[in-house]
Amino acid sequence: MLSKQRARYAYFLILPALALITLLKLVPTVEAVLVSMQQQSMMRPNPEAFVGFAHYARALFEEEIFWGSLRRSAVWTLGSVAGSYIVGLSLALLLDREIRGRTAFRALLLVPWVIPDVATALLWKWLYGDQVGIINFLLVKFGLVTKPILFLADPALAMASVILVQVWKLYPVMFVVLLAALQNVPRELHEAAEIDGAGAWQRFRFVTFPFIRPTSVIITLLGAIWTFQNFDLVYLLTGGGPADATEVLPTLVFKKGFWALEIGYATAIGMLMLLCLVALSVAYLYAYRVAGQDKEGAAR
């Protein structure tokens, strides 16, 4: 009885937050579903004409650009998350040791995280420049290349170049979280493994990694969700070009919605994108639950 009362009280307490979330999240989502089934266009004064699933059919079956953008979004997300995880983990392993200036390094490594996306994009655009960029200047100066590398102008390199920027932007999050996880790995296990003759790689694989695996799964899934919906970096660095080589779903939605003014169609693509994000979120929740069980198991 008491617990029921307490539960009611708890629900009462979260009611304002729930109402706010419903208002700010659920209502726009329902509105978006409706808009995705309407012929909303700035080119017409009667925006509410119902078209059912026509926009979805157009995206999925009539225009190649959706599938191309989805494919590129997958590459962009996987590349960025994998890259930032490797960099973040490497730095976390390095700074988990007792080295001089560890605190200063930890603080410095967070800098990319606090720089706004717009500033990051402008900064890297300048760094990548073929004529005025410092990267090409140094590469040519030291004889590593004979002519500037077209980081953003070559369709074969553009995606890798924007992924590198996202890796730079995302690794601090990975680094901070993984460093925290590493600090929970019992030192005595390492010492025991070392006495048993385990090498550095074996110690990482059989001692460290099992402990940080739950955290790794969660942070990489979160990173995937953030990256998948990131718009600013790609749009500002390449505008989706050259020749659509970096056109990802968020830039496609923006173009269709705010340049082509086809709000209904853009919203339908947005909803399809949402489905992808829901899949990632479900995976995240599942991983979170499994991670919790793993931790409980480890604690026992």
Place this chain on the structure above:
Amino acid sequence: MTQDDEMPALEIQALDGSGGSETRHGRIGRREALTLGLGGLFALSSSGVNAQGQTALTFWSVRLNTPELQLALKGILADFEKAHPTIKVTNEPVAGALVYPKFMAAVRGNAMPDIAEAYSYHPLQFAAADQMEPMDDIIEEWRASGQLANVTNDFAYKKFLWRDKYWGLPYNLDVRAIYYRKDLLEAKGIKPPKNWDEFQAAAIATNDPKAGVFGLAFPAGNFHITQHYYMAFMFQAGGSILDKDGNLIFGTKAKDANVRALTYLTDFVTKHKVTPEGVAAYNTDEPHTLFVQGRAAFCMGTGGLISRLMKEAPNLVDKVGILEVLEGPAGPAGKLTAGFYNPMFVWKHSPGKAAAKTFVRWFIQPGRMEPMYRAAPGQHWPIFKSDFNTARVQENRLLKEMLTNVVPYATDFAYPGLGRPEMGVIDGEKMFAAPVNEVVVGAKKPEQAVADAHNKMAQLFRA
């Protein structure tokens, strides 16, 4: 409610129908006072009248947002308010990249500004969404007063004519030009080119990689500016997007000319190799920067490059010239370049519509925007002939050359057709920047790129 909760007795003067007044005594509580206050505020805001009894107007600006232009604009607005004490104009700058999101949210929220200035086809697009107030009355006034005859050319205002109504008024002109280094041409014994062949030969001759000088710098990225230069060559080849009746001919009747223009332009990169290799990622700034650094013999640039040269490379100014618009395969009839007559427009549902039109009438007058032209030389140009030959222009050689060599030939995307809302989408979606970008990176041949772009445009027109 207790006695303590109630407000002290208030005397309320109520106006009777005859305009006289009678005094009524009564007590009102906090709730009534709050309701009255909110009601009053709502009445004031919805009627466009502020607390000082002035008609309050909101003016969104898209192209006047650099610090120097904002300063000049402030002065102009202060002059207006001095002359019209019953009207208060509040300027809200809107970032160029956020124009559509901002305007579309405003349309959806029924919160458009009373007045706005933005890109070429905005008033037509908003008219298509039934949001614009026709400007025919002001056009008629201009016609009667002779002001219409003072406008640079008919296309400047006729481009806003759609379904027999004018939805915007031109207030300034934004041009695209080819800048060149006089000293580099002289060193090679080359005269400023007048036509395509001469231009091509000059760009090849002045290309000097050892000296770090490119023959030509221009933007070929997937950005809006790219299509502006393609458009100029399109006209010069005898091509266009629309015919004079507003029908789409980009990949049909005009296909050969448009492919020819695209080939000519992209050949500078792919065949003659006289540009930086990275032009496929260039937006407006990169070619400007190379030219200001003295690393390009020719540069396709906006009028704003004059300001940059004056500020960042004053030593270079004397060595720079502006080419007369080139003559291409279409001969003198196609001697045109890109220029955008930018519009001001008024929201149909503005509560202060009359005051908004008063502002527009006052704002678009000869001589009115001179402080802005002084603030950023070359960036914007007047639309009135009488504003051209001012001392400001005559004293600045580059402005004078732009006025003589470029301004008279400036025209817009829709030419020779008149306004169509679809042109805003064609521009916005960068439908004819894509062919340049695709050909430069080797993803498509010019014929294919033009055909694909046409199909996209056709889909839009069909819709």
